[in-house]
Structures are given as structure tokens and as C-alpha cells.
Amino acid sequence: EAQVTQNPRYLITVTGKKLTVTCSQNMNHEYMSWYRQDPGLGLRQIYYSMNVEVTDKGDVPEGYKVSRKEKRNFPLILESPSPNQTSLYFCASSPGQGSYEQYFGPGTRLTVT
Amino acid sequence: GQNIDQPTEMTATEGAIVQINCTYQTSGFNGLFWYQQHAGEAPTFLSYNVLDGLEEKGRFSSFLSRSKGYSYLLLKELQMKDSASYLCAVRSPSGNTPLVFGKGTRLSVIA
Numbered sequence: 001e002a003q004v005t006q007n008p009r010y011l012i013t014v015t016g017k018k019l020t021v022t023c024s025q026n027m028n029h030e031y032m033s034w035y036r037q038d039p040g041l042g043l044r045q046i047y048y049s050m051n052v053e054v055t056d057k058g059d060v061p062e063g064y065k066v067s068r069k070e071k072r073n074f075p076l077i078l079e080s081p082s083p084n085q086t087s088l089y090f091c092a093s094s095p096g097q098g099s100y101e102q103y104f105g106p107g108t109r110l111t112v113t
Numbered sequence: 114g115q116n117i118d119q120p121t122e123m124t125a126t127e128g129a130i131v132q133i134n135c136t137y138q139t140s141g142f143n144g145l146f147w148y149q150q151h152a153g154e155a156p157t158f159l160s161y162n163v164l165d166g167l168e169e170k171g172r173f174s175s176f177l178s179r180s181k182g183y184s185y186l187l188l189k190e191l192q193m194k195d196s197a198s199y200l201c202a203v204r205s206p207s208g209n210t211p212l213v214f215g216k217g218t219r220l221s222v223i224a
Contacts, residue, residue, distance in 0.1 A: 042214050042217055043200065043217075101146065101158035103158075104156050104157070107153075107154070
């Protein structure tokens, strides 16, 4: 089944404890992206990647890192999480940037205390 | 700059027709998407418009006017399962953020 998977789905952590949210897609998509979704603010793009070893900042990249060493994986790294990073995170992929729809993962609900 | 406006909430009756509007001001335009998102779930693709006019797909249609920076999503024969948020997203051909989402419109379908 074609899908985007994220792990973990739920995470409660403490300020400053490094964490990684994994994202994997099995559709051989070139384009991958991370979003956060907050009430009243909608979906905002954190980082995106147009191919292996090619990443770029979205609207809200501060406090996050990403890597794209393989086509299928695009992990999101929070080196020192803070409470303002409590949010619902979505990973998405698409064949390319143009007219292609994005396929979203199921989401990761992160709480930083 | 990038700005996308949608109504925050709408309510409609089962079996009726509802139109959800989206206006945008972006630095360049390279297509507009509509996504549906049920509470707590991931967004799913509904439609894509890049040229002016109406795109019909079953009970859902989407319209675009590039000169007016305006789009709408039309839902016909509303069903209870259509209660969800509807997200308008604009693709810009340049800039740091290739895809910009509006805040979404929460639609409640009532009996």
C-alpha cells in the first residue's frame, strides 16, 4: 500500500531533550516536506526537500533540523525542544513540486513540557 | 508576501449545497489546491486548479479566477461525513515556501 508513515504518533517529552520524528514514504517520491499545525494558524511549512541531499527552509524552520540521506526518509530533528514546539506535525510527499498533490502522513502529536 | 483568506467556520444542512471561498494574495501563482481534513486526521487531496474555470469531480467542484485571486470549493448533496475542515493552498513558483496553506474552513453539516 502506498503510504507515508510517521513515528512516533504521540510523544510527550521535556524541554531540552533531543528528539527525532521519523518520516518514510514508499512511493519513490522526490519531494518531501514537514508541516506543523496549530489552532488558529493552520498548516505551516517547516522544511522541505526536493531530492536526496537537497533541503530548504519553509516558513517556520527555527528550532528544527532535517536530513535527506535517502529518498524514502526525511526525519525531523528537534535538538532542544521547547514548549512552543508543542504541536501536531505532518510529513508529506509528492512526485514533484508542480501540480502534484501531496500525500500526508498520519501526524505526530508532540507535547513539550 | 503571502496571504490566503478563508472563512473560519460554516454550517450547512444535510442534502444542501455549500460554497467555501478562498482569496489569495501571493508573490506569484502556480496552482491552487483544496484539501479536506477530518478532525485529528491528515489532510487529503480534493482538487487542483491552475487555469481559470470550474473543475468538477463528483459532488465536489472547484473554481478559480486568477485575475481576482479567488477560488471556491462547491460541495453538493451534503452528507454528514462532509463535516471537516477544508484547506485552500496556493503554490508559488518562487520563494522559500512553495506551498502556502490558508487557516482552513471548518464545515459542520447538520441534519
